[in-house]
Amino acid sequence: MAIEEAAARLARGELVAFPTETVYGLGADASSGPAVAAIYRVKGRPADHPLIVHVADAAQAQWWGELGAQGLALAQAFWPGPLTLIVRRSAQAPGFACGGEPTVGLRCPAHPVALALLRAFARLGGHGVAAPSANRFGRVSPTRAAHVAADLAAHAAGALGLVLDGGPCEVGLESTIVDLSRGAPVLMRPGGVAADRIERVLGCPLLPRDAQAPRASGTLAAHYAPRTPVELVDGDALAARLAELAGQGRRAAAWCRHRPDAPGSAHWEQAEDDPALFARDLYDGLRRLDALGLDRILVERLPAGAAWDAVRDRLERAAATFAGSA
Numbered sequence: 001m002a003i004e005e006a007a008a009r010l011a012r013g014e015l016v017a018f019p020t021e022t023v024y025g026l027g028a029d030a031s032s033g034p035a036v037a038a039i040y041r042v043k044g045r046p047a048d049h050p051l052i053v054h055v056a057d058a059a060q061a062q063w064w065g066e067l068g069a070q071g072l073a074l075a076q077a078f079w080p081g082p083l084t085l086i087v088r089r090s091a092q093a094p095g096f097a098c099g100g101e102p103t104v105g106l107r108c109p110a111h112p113v114a115l116a117l118l119r120a121f122a123r124l125g126g127h128g129v130a131a132p133s134a135n136r137f138g139r140v141s142p143t144r145a146a147h148v149a150a151d152l153a154a155h156a157a158g159a160l161g162l163v164l165d166g167g168p169c170e171v172g173l174e175s176t177i178v179d180l181s182r183g184a185p186v187l188m189r190p191g192g193v194a195a196d197r198i199e200r201v202l203g204c205p206l207l208p209r210d211a212q213a214p215r216a217s218g219t220l221a222a223h224y225a226p227r228t229p230v231e232l233v234d235g236d237a238l239a240a241r242l243a244e245l246a247g248q249g250r251r252a253a254a255w256c257r258h259r260p261d262a263p264g265s266a267h268w269e270q271a272e273d274d275p276a277l278f279a280r281d282l283y284d285g286l287r288r289l290d291a292l293g294l295d296r297i298l299v300e301r302l303p304a305g306a307a308w309d310a311v312r313d314r315l316e317r318a319a320a321t322f323a324g325s326a
């Protein structure tokens with residue numbers, strides 16, 4: 001059976017890509033130095049960027065670090081689910097996946113394939129599976145099995161043995177990351193669980209991430225970027241921008257709610273009105289538009305409001321490379 005085979009591969013120190021409810025992960029035994037090193041190699045990620053350790057349940061998480069009252073309350077409320085908790089690492093927990101930090105990021109994912117894999121790996125004696133998103137460093141995260149192969153096969157040199165296919169990811173963008181390791185809880189990355197739901201469970205506000213935060217690759221300004229430059233444009237300025245680009249001989253795709261009334265649009269994709277639906281299609285949409293090989297991807301700026309925070313965060317990062325170089 002594929003799950004047992006995948007768990008056995010993990011136990012042998014091999015890489016296995018697997019679906020989660022957020023995005024696909026590139027997994028390896030978090031307790032094995034060489035296995036974790038293979039993740040960094042295949043992903044092309046700098047060695048000081050920590051990885052999330054995926055666990056089967058809160059009990060397994062406690063092996064890696066003390067969750068504390070706040071962590072346990074959050075785990076109970078949101079696990080399995082798209083929430084990652086950063087806590088101080090316990091003395092027995094190896095730091096291979098932690099990028100030199102004294103902490104560890106822990107998440108119990110909700111996808112049935114991921115959970116089955118983590119449970120099967122635990123039965124073989126494993127403590128947890130380190131897994132970043134299964135894309136090359138800095139590129140768009142994968143939400144389908146085909147994205148993983150397209151991104152990593154060329155760089156894996158045979159190291160990417162198995163890609164478990166669990167269909168398209170439900171959530172479509174990464175987990176929310178909350179750092180519980182420095183006293184007051186800090187929101188490190190907006191994601192699949194809305195911040196206000198977390199605050200209600202904690203009974204206190206989440207602090208914003210500060211400049212001293214440990215390096216978190218998903219928090220670099222230019223990240224999640226397709227090859228085609230992405231521009232965020234206000235809805236009422238889209239037609240003018242399309243016309244301007246067309247005047248320069250540049251071909252642009254428009255991703256917005258209403259078909260733009262402009263001659264310059266080479267391609268139109270209807271943007272979802274609902275933040276959860278937009279999130280589900282976000283990375284696949286960016287990849288589809290990128291594959292058109294046009295000169296620009298224009299995305300309509302999102303509505304205000306906390307419900308859009310995670311999507312807005314990823315789109316702003318996708319656009320940052322262009323904004324920074326323009």
Ligand code: TXA
Binds near residue numbers: 082109132
């Ligand atoms: O939804 C997700 O979180 C997906 C799926 C596969 O679970 N994973 C994911 O992993 O997005 P990755 O490696 O692409 O992003 C993990 C983020 C990075 O920004 C990393 O720096 C941060 O988590 N992180 C992990 N452990 C950390 C730690 N101990 N301290 C600070 N940041 C940490």
Ligand code: MG
Binds near residue numbers: 141
């Ligand atoms: Mg990532």
